[in-house]
Amino acid sequence: MMNSKAKNLAKANPKSAARKPVVGVIMGSSSDLAIMRDACEVLESFGIGADVAVVSAHRTPERMLDYAKSARARGLKVIVAGAGGAAHLPGMVASLTTLPVIGVPIKSSNSIDGWDSVLSILQMPAGIPVATVALNGARNAGILAAAILGTSDARVARRLEAYKDELKRKVEQMNAELL
Numbered sequence: 001m002m003n004s005k006a007k008n009l010a011k012a013n014p015k016s017a018a019r020k021p022v023v024g025v026i027m028g029s030s031s032d033l034a035i036m037r038d039a040c041e042v043l044e045s046f047g048i049g050a051d052v053a054v055v056s057a058h059r060t061p062e063r064m065l066d067y068a069k070s071a072r073a074r075g076l077k078v079i080v081a082g083a084g085g086a087a088h089l090p091g092m093v094a095s096l097t098t099l100p101v102i103g104v105p106i107k108s109s110n111s112i113d114g115w116d117s118v119l120s121i122l123q124m125p126a127g128i129p130v131a132t133v134a135l136n137g138a139r140n141a142g143i144l145a146a147a148i149l150g151t152s153d154a155r156v157a158r159r160l161e162a163y164k165d166e167l168k169r170k171v172e173q174m175n176a177e178l179l
């Protein structure tokens with residue numbers, strides 16, 4: 001399932017590769033990896049195993065179908081899906097699984113300012129939700145995936161709490177430096 005860039009990413013994060021993957025991070029093309037790497041890195045920092053793959057809704061529809069239909073049985077609990085342009089991957093995957101799907105709109109080479117990706121992922125019909133983050137917002141997608149896992153995993157919830165404490169500390173530091 002992994003393309004060579006994704007394999008390199010896994011090599012760069014051997015701990016994550018060794019951990020049982022519970023989040024599936026997929027993208028329509030390896031050209032999306034520059035953005036989707038942020039999701040992988042945040043998951044890694046929370047100690048969450050991720051399975052990274054290129055799965056294209058348009059170029060490999062059968063692969064997408066197999067991926068989405070087998071995701072739960074393979075142990076995945078959340079899917080983070082990024083795509084640009086006519087970004088059908090997150091919505092199509094959401095239609096094929098009962099796992100929560102977080103969509104990352106990507107401003108890609110074939111995208112018109114990113115609005116096409118945002119609207120393709122955001123404007124889902126009733127019944128098939130995709131939790132859509134901001135344009136290129138893969139980091140937030142990783143954090144949201146961790147928050148979903150944190151509802152039943154105390155270790156992940158503690159890591160998220162520490163992360164939020166750190167954000168708070170940084171704002172306090174900003175205020176201290178303003179004066």
Ligand code: RP5
Binds near residue numbers: 028056085086
């Ligand atoms: C989308 O088309 C992909 O998700 C990517 O964002 C965009 C461009 O793909 P490449 O032509 O760079 O492979 O399906």
